[in-house]
Amino acid sequence: MISLNSVTKIFGTFTAVDNISYTIEAGDHFALLGPNGAGKTTLVRMLLDFIKPTAGRITISGVPVSDPESRKQIGYLAEQHVIPPYLSGLGYLMRHASLIGLSGKNAAVEVDRVLEMVAMKGDEKKKSVAYSKGMKQRIGLAAAILGHPKLLILDEPIAGLDPIGIRQVRKILENLYDKGITVILNSHLLSEVEKTCKTAAIMYKGKILIRDSIRSIVKDGETLEDVFIKYIENENE
Amino acid sequence: MNNFLKIAAFTIVDQMRHKSFYVLLVVSILFVLMIRGCYQGEYIVNGKQINNITIAWQVSRIVFQMIAVGMFFMVSMLAMKIFSRDQADGSLILFLSRPVFRWQYVFGRIAGTWALCLVFMFLLHLTIFLTVWTKTGAPIPGYLAASLVISINLLFVIVCVCFLSLFMPDFISAVFTMGILLVGFISDGGQQILNNEIVKSAVAPDVNTGPALWRILYPKVFMVQAYADSIISQSRLNPMGPFHPMLNLSVFILLIMTLLLISFNKKEI
Numbered sequence: 001m002i003s004l005n006s007v008t009k010i011f012g013t014f015t016a017v018d019n020i021s022y023t024i025e026a027g028d029h030f031a032l033l034g035p036n037g038a039g040k041t042t043l044v045r046m047l048l049d050f051i052k053p054t055a056g057r058i059t060i061s062g063v064p065v066s067d068p069e070s071r072k073q074i075g076y077l078a079e080q081h082v083i084p085p086y087l088s089g090l091g092y093l094m095r096h097a098s099l100i101g102l103s104g105k106n107a108a109v110e111v112d113r114v115l116e117m118v119a120m121k122g123d124e125k126k127k128s129v130a131y132s133k134g135m136k137q138r139i140g141l142a143a144a145i146l147g148h149p150k151l152l153i154l155d156e157p158i159a160g161l162d163p164i165g166i167r168q169v170r171k172i173l174e175n176l177y178d179k180g181i182t183v184i185l186n187s188h189l190l191s192e193v194e195k196t197c198k199t200a201a202i203m204y205k206g207k208i209l210i211r212d213s214i215r216s217i218v219k220d221g222e223t224l225e226d227v228f229i230k231y232i233e234n235e236n237e
Numbered sequence: 238m239n240n241f242l243k244i245a246a247f248t249i250v251d252q253m254r255h256k257s258f259y260v261l262l263v264v265s266i267l268f269v270l271m272i273r274g275c276y277q278g279e280y281i282v283n284g285k286q287i288n289n290i291t292i293a294w295q296v297s298r299i300v301f302q303m304i305a306v307g308m309f310f311m312v313s314m315l316a317m318k319i320f321s322r323d324q325a326d327g328s329l330i331l332f333l334s335r336p337v338f339r340w341q342y343v344f345g346r347i348a349g350t351w352a353l354c355l356v357f358m359f360l361l362h363l364t365i366f367l368t369v370w371t372k373t374g375a376p377i378p379g380y381l382a383a384s385l386v387i388s389i390n391l392l393f394v395i396v397c398v399c400f401l402s403l404f405m406p407d408f409i410s411a412v413f414t415m416g417i418l419l420v421g422f423i424s425d426g427g428q429q430i431l432n433n434e435i436v437k438s439a440v441a442p443d444v445n446t447g448p449a450l451w452r453i454l455y456p457k458v459f460m461v462q463a464y465a466d467s468i469i470s471q472s473r474l475n476p477m478g479p480f481h482p483m484l485n486l487s488v489f490i491l492l493i494m495t496l497l498l499i500s501f502n503k504k505e506i
Binding site for chain 1: 240243254325327328332333334335336338503505506
């Protein structure tokens, strides 16, 4: 589904992503872990062609990410999700629907479906300035799952949410996993990752330190957090 | 519908949501209507009474240019924030996380802003046209066509401001563009004055000094205004250099659009 081949991204003298190669298979629920500045968000942004790699090649279903066709099957939730303040949740989702080719009744039905999924029915006509952070996040998630994407890229989807919000998002994700969607989750909350993902990669200073199934990474008596800290400390020594 | 057209339509809706847009439109129309008093009085020049139609036409020509200059300011204010506002309010991510080419986004935003301003200006010119028609019983031929002609100037201002806003603060990009227009107005306006028959007869011609090459090639915003005026007054245009001002400006617009697209394609979001 996703193939990264010797991908490097350099900002000035800082190497954010350092010669990374890996593939993510269709249907995988993949977590990208790492401390701040590890290069996770840079990698995610390269998948969407928001930034170009300095070297290397990235394809999604065989299509280079520089081709907008590659984004036809992608749903994306940004790390700091922002909705234009003059739009309502409904207006925002209708724009997304329009851009993926849905119109009229089809768009209305699909928007209704995703609003139901993220429990935002009844609040969709309010302007986004009236939304709490959690509500904005749920509208962002609704936009990401609009149109049944095959690949979902979620950059810190539960950051700043309260426990109820986190549980709601987890339920939505579990529901999506059952439908065979490929998910890339970029998160700091390791306990959540452990609950919701199949495979994980730990990034540090632009490199992938380990990449395997969570069952293989986390041994008996350990948590993902223990493993994560162990790898980072080893690198720092 | 193509994503380019969708983004252009979104842009029109987004710009029209500002209450200030309607306030500006109403104030502008009121200003234009206030001028209608000029069409009624009795004017005597050198002891001869000038008829109403002549006065109305002359006033309308002046107001035509005043509206255009006012539009330059309005357009540059609207255009300067297109990219920075989209980046800040999440619109850029909204568009580019979907199967949208960057050129569709850039040109969609520009086309939407241009279409809106074109209609705004056309409404003002239409108000003048209808006022003169009802007051004098004679429509001004070419007035509305001239309005459409000068809309190319608005497009030039939009692409210029948008391009510069990628490299400099928003307001500075608008001021810089106004500076470009001002230099052109001084250069081309001066040339038009020198070409005037009265000035020619009063000033001894200097055979060695034609306009410098940069003045011939400079964006001919003023000359497009002069061309529009020549359509209204049905007079001959004295273009500077071998190229028609519309061609000159079209080339500049294409060039700046190309540079804008190249720069925007490299932009990291």
